[in-house]
Amino acid sequence: MHPAIGAALTAALALLASYIVPWAARYPALLGTSRVWQPDPQFATLRDRCTALHPAELTGCEKFKIVGDTLFAACVADWDVRRSWFPAMRAFDRSIGGRPGPIRDRVYKVDLKTKELTRLAMANFPDTTDFCAHGMDVIEVAPGEFSLFLVNHRRDSSVVENFKYTAGAQEIIHTATFNGTTLGLYNPNDIFAVPISDDSPARENAFFVTNDHWFRDSVLGRQLELQLRLPTGSVYYHSESTGYHRVISGVVNANGIAGFQSSQPGAPPSRNTLFVAAILDGTVTAYNYNPNPQTILTKNGLTKLKTFTLDLIMDNLSISPDDKWLYMAGHGEPSKLPEHWAAPDVVASASVAYRVSLTELGGHFGTRGETGDSRVEKVVVDREGVFGNGSTTAVGDDERNKFWLSGLSFKGILECDLRVPRGADVDADVDYDEDD
Numbered sequence: 001m002h003p004a005i006g007a008a009l010t011a012a013l014a015l016l017a018s019y020i021v022p023w024a025a026r027y028p029a030l031l032g033t034s035r036v037w038q039p040d041p042q043f044a045t046l047r048d049r050c051t052a053l054h055p056a057e058l059t060g061c062e063k064f065k066i067v068g069d070t071l072f073a074a075c076v077a078d079w080d081v082r083r084s085w086f087p088a089m090r091a092f093d094r095s096i097g098g099r100p101g102p103i104r105d106r107v108y109k110v111d112l113k114t115k116e117l118t119r120l121a122m123a124n125f126p127d128t129t130d131f132c133a134h135g136m137d138v139i140e141v142a143p144g145e146f147s148l149f150l151v152n153h154r155r156d157s158s159v160v161e162n163f164k165y166t167a168g169a170q171e172i173i174h175t176a177t178f179n180g181t182t183l184g185l186y187n188p189n190d191i192f193a194v195p196i197s198d199d200s201p202a203r204e205n206a207f208f209v210t211n212d213h214w215f216r217d218s219v220l221g222r223q224l225e226l227q228l229r230l231p232t233g234s235v236y237y238h239s240e241s242t243g244y245h246r247v248i249s250g251v252v253n254a255n256g257i258a259g260f261q262s263s264q265p266g267a268p269p270s271r272n273t274l275f276v277a278a279i280l281d282g283t284v285t286a287y288n289y290n291p292n293p294q295t296i297l298t299k300n301g302l303t304k305l306k307t308f309t310l311d312l313i314m315d316n317l318s319i320s321p322d323d324k325w326l327y328m329a330g331h332g333e334p335s336k337l338p339e340h341w342a343a344p345d346v347v348a349s350a351s352v353a354y355r356v357s358l359t360e361l362g363g364h365f366g367t368r369g370e371t372g373d374s375r376v377e378k379v380v381v382d383r384e385g386v387f388g389n390g391s392t393t394a395v396g397d398d399e400r401n402k403f404w405l406s407g408l409s410f411k412g413i414l415e416c417d418l419r420v421p422r423g424a425d426v427d428a429d430v431d432y433d434e435d436d
């Protein structure tokens with residue numbers, strides 16, 4: 001054999017061994033073909049302890065966020081409209097099936113103490129402007145004052161909208177639109193609002209937003225990104241004083257994003273951690289960021305800490321209020337999702353929720369041992385959609401003993417008691433023998 005051919009062959013084999021084999025080996029886990037369809041034993045009877053909050057109104061709430069005792073949710077108003085226009089699902093019918101008027105999705109709040117539901121009016125948001133909700137984040141900027149950041153897939157371009165909300169009010173007030181399209185932010189997906197601090201005061205309106213695809217509406221481009229799991233997603237940072245900047249690139253379908261958000265003064269620097277889901281890779285990467293808009297864009301303003309590898313196409317990420325767990329919901333059997341999307345009453349789409357411990361490797365995640373592995377607990381592993389179909393957001397709270405789950409076709413947001421009540425016999429109605 002000619003030495004050049006030998007060298008080329010060796011190089012090709014090296015490439016195959018180092019990149020393509022591990023890349024291809026991820027497929028069965030991600031597609032769920034090797035999944036054991038059982039949650040961890042302590043969550044086996046979780047479904048029996050759930051109730052659906054407001055099933056008539058809270059439909060298709062892909063993203064919700066709990067701040068204190070208030071749950072904020074961005075929900076679909078009209079499913080026919082969503083099926084015709086939703087860039088993230090490659091639905092690009094600008095005529096929205098010939099309907100007149102703008103798209104108007106809804107923002108709700110639920111008081112978790114009384115379960116009272118309020119649809120928040122958007123009185124000063126122009127009547128003629130689309131509001132097609134997707135990812136969101138909410139932070140408390142001062143006691144009783146909240147700032148909501150919502151992705152809005154307007155038909156002219158996808159942007160991030162900022163609203164203010166005051167505790168007890170019935171409406172949200174639109175304050176700003178952040179448009180990053182000239183910098184390539186065509187496909188904003190989810191948002192992490194930077195907590196308020198001396199370094200990043202409320203007037204900075206600082207947030208990170210994932211950009212899930214590189215292609216805006218090319219069918220071929222989107223197919224290549226999906227089937228080849230191309231690393232074409234990215235993360236942008238925005239503050240009033242810096243405007244938009246792309247700060248992370250090369251992410252395979254950057255989707256959910258979350259970070260620690262406690263506004264307590266004197267929080268340790270390790271709290272400046274954010275997590276980005278590369279959903280088509282089944283990985284979540286943790287980064288440390290500098291909250292100061294003047295320094296975040298410098299060389300060490302954002303540093304990678306660790307990548308977690310999971311057996312799941314996971315979606316929206318959330319951190320528990322006590323900062324102890326990173327929750328993620330996902331699509332356990334993603335190949336069923338398009339069929340479910342087309343015929344939701346006939347084909348189920350699995351719901352899966354995991355939580356990753358953020359505390360076991362030292363005081364708090366990021367202070368020590370961030371190269372080790374973290375414990376993963378399987379909270380929901382539901383192939384038939386018994387909890388609901390196509391889970392997308394999950395979060396739990398050990399202190400309140402609660403767990404919430406929502407998704408693409410969920411009717412209502414599920415609220416569950418996380419733990420089995422004391423004295424109950426867990427094994428009574430569930431058989432955990434692995435021999436069936």
Ligand SMILES: *[C@@H]1O[C@H](CO)[C@@H](O)[C@H](O)[C@H]1NC(C)=O
Pocket residue numbers: 154156157159177179180181182
């Ligand atoms: C965002 O900016 C682009 C480019 O300047 C523009 O075409 C588009 O209309 C803007 N969209 C909104 C909603 O402001």
Ligand SMILES: *[C@@H]1O[C@H](CO)[C@@H](O)[C@H](O)[C@H]1NC(C)=O
Pocket residue numbers: 343344345346347348349384385386387388389
């Ligand atoms: C999930 O979808 C399946 C199939 O369409 C359906 O039978 C089931 O009732 C759905 N689950 C819920 C909780 O609605």
Ligand SMILES: CC(=O)N[C@H]1CO[C@H](CO)[C@@H](O)[C@@H]1O
Pocket residue numbers: 062063088134135136189190191255256257315316317392393408
């Ligand atoms: C905000 C966010 O990450 N939204 C995702 C939640 O789940 C849905 C359903 O898969 C995705 O389309 C969203 O991108």
